[in-house]
Amino acid sequence: MAYDLIVIGGGPAGYVAAIRASQLGKKVACVEADRAGGTCLNWGCIPTKALLKNAEVYHLLTSKAAEFGLKFDNLSYDWSTVIGRSRKVSERLAGGIEFLFKKNKVDYVRGLGSVEGTGKVGVIATDGSRQLLEAKDILIATGCKSRGLPTLPFNGKSVIGSKEAMVLPQQPKEMLIIGAGAIGVEFAYIYNAFGTKVTLVEMAPRILPVEDDEVGDALEKSLIKQGIRCLTNTKITAMKDHGSHVELTVEGPKENGVLSAEVCIVAIGIQPNGEVEVAQGDVPAATDLAAGHRHRQVAVRRFVRPRRAGAQQHRQQHRQRQGQRQGPALPPPQPGRAGKPARGRTAWIRHGRALIWSASV
Numbered sequence: 079m080a081y082d083l084i085v086i087g088g089g090p091a092g093y094v095a096a097i098r099a100s101q102l103g104k105k106v107a108c109v110e111a112d113r114a115g116g117t118c119l120n121w122g123c124i125p126t127k128a129l130l131k132n133a134e135v136y137h138l139l140t141s142k143a144a145e146f147g148l149k150f151d152n153l154s155y156d157w158s159t160v161i162g163r164s165r166k167v168s169e170r171l172a173g174g175i176e177f178l179f180k181k182n183k184v185d186y187v188r189g190l191g192s193v194e195g196t197g198k199v200g201v202i203a204t205d206g207s208r209q210l211l212e213a214k215d216i217l218i219a220t221g222c223k224s225r226g227l228p229t230l231p232f233n234g235k236s237v238i239g240s241k242e243a244m245v246l247p248q249q250p251k252e253m254l255i256i257g258a259g260a261i262g263v264e265f266a267y268i269y270n271a272f273g274t275k276v277t278l279v280e281m282a283p284r285i286l287p288v289e290d291d292e293v294g295d296a297l298e299k300s301l302i303k304q305g306i307r308c309l310t311n312t313k314i315t316a317m318k319d320h321g322s323h324v325e326l327t328v329e330g331p332k333e334n335g336v337l338s339a340e341v342c343i344v345a346i347g348i349q350p351n352g353e354v355e356v357a358q359g360d361v362p363a364a365t366d367l368a369a370g371h372r373h374r375q376v377a378v379r380r381f382v383r384p385r386r387a388g389a390q391q392h393r394q395q396h397r398q399r400q401g402q403r404q405g406p407a408l409p410p411p412q413p414g415r416a417g418k419p420a421r422g423r424t425a426w427i428r429h430g431r432a433l434i435w436s437a438s439v
C-alpha cells in the first residue's frame with residue numbers, strides 16, 4: 079500500500095508528526111525499531127522521573143521521618159521493585175501512544191527502517207522478515223543515544239550510559255558520573271538517595287552548566303548537603319576501565335588523584351542515532367544548519383500545520399523580526415558530504431522526497 083507519509087522513528091518528534099498528519103487526512107505509517115514513545119517515554123524523561131519519585135520518597139522517609147512524626151522499624155527497599163515500577167510506568171505510557179496510533183488510524187510498523195530509494199522505506203522486523211513500504215514523503219525522526227568517550231567505551235556493565243543506568247540489576251556501592259548536566263545530576267540524586275556513594279565530575283565551573291548560574295549553585299549546595307561529591311572545575315587526565323571497576327585520574331580544586339568505583343555513568347551528552355541507512359546514489363548533498371532549519375519549516379508546514387490565510391505575511395513579519403534580533407542573514411548553504419553531519423550541528427539532507435534529520439549533537 080502506498081502512503082502519503084512514512085515517519086521513521088516513533089519518539090515525541092515522530093509520533094506527533096504521524097498522528098497530526100493523519101488527523102489532517104494523510105495516509106500515514108510510523109516505523110519504530112523499539113517501542114512507540116521513543117527515548118522520552120521508554121528510556122528518558124518518563125522512567126527517570128519515576129525513579130526520581132522513588133528516590134524522593136525514600137530520601138524523605140530516611141532523612142525527615144521523625145520531623146513528620148513517622149517511625150519505622152528497619153525501613154528498607156527492594157531494588158528490583160524500584161526499577162520495575164519505573165519500567166511499568168514506561169510500558170503504560172508507550173501503550174498509550176500505540177492506542178493513539180490506532181485511534182488516529184496511523185499504521186504502526188515495528189522494525190528497523192531504512193530509506194531504500196526515493197519514496198521507499200525498507201523495514202526489518204525483529205524476526206528477520208522484511209517488507210518494503212512506499213510513500214510520497216518520508217520523515218526521519220530517529221532521535222539520539224548517549225554519547226560515549228573514545229577512551230572509555232561503553233560496555234554495559236562498568237561503563238554505562240543513561241539507558242543502562244535505568245535498569246542496573248544490582249545497585250552499586252560506589253558510582254562515578256562524568257558530566258553534571260541534567261542527566262548526570264538526576265542519576266546522582268537517584269543513586270545517592272538509595273545509599274550509593276556518588277561522585278560527580280564536571281569540567282565546567284558549576285553543575286548544570288547550561289542552566290542559569292543561580293540554579294547550578296543552589297542545586298550544588300543541596301546535592302552536597304545530601305552527601306554527593308560534586309567535583310566541578312575538574313579535569314579528567316586519564317581513565318581506565320578494569321572491568322570490575324573504573325579509575326579516573328582527576329585534577330581540580332577539590333580533588334587531585336585517582337577516583338575509583340564499580341560503575342561509571344558517562345553523561346556527557348547525546349549523539350544522533352546513525353542507523354538509518356540511505357541508499358547511495360541519488361543523495362544530492364548535505365545542507366547546513368540554515369538550510370536545515372528551512373527544511374524543517376517546510377516539513378512542519380506540510381505535515382503538521384494547515385495553511386492559514388495570512389500565514390505567509392505572518393512568516394515574513396516573523397523573519398523580519400528575527401533578522402532585526404539576529405543581525406545579518408546566514409550565508410547560503412554549502413554542499414556537504416551526504417550523511418556526515420559536522421559535529422555540533424543539526425544536519426538535514428534532501429534525499430529525493432525524503433527529508434532526513436540528524437538531531438543536533
Ligand SMILES: Cc1cc2nc3c(=O)[nH]c(=O)nc-3n(C[C@H](O)[C@H](O)[C@H](O)COP(=O)(O)OP(=O)(O)OC[C@H]3O[C@@H](n4cnc5c(N)ncnc54)[C@H](O)[C@@H]3O)c2cc1C
Pocket residue numbers: 086087088089090091092109110111112113114115116117118119121122123124126189190191192219220221222240261351353354355437
Ligand atoms: C535519561 C534522559 C532523560 C531525559 N529527560 C528529559 C526530560 O525530563 N524532559 C525533556 O524534555 N527531555 C528529556 N530527555 C530528552 C528527550 O528524551 C528527547 O529530547 C526526546 O526523546 C527526543 O525525541 P525524538 O522523537 O527526537 O527522539 P527519540 O525519543 O529518541 O525517538 C526516536 C525513535 O526512533 C527510533 N529509531 C531510531 N532509528 C530507527 C530506525 N532506523 N528505524 C525505526 N525506528 C528507529 C528509536 O527506537 C526511537 O524510538 C531525556 C533524555 C534522556 C536520555
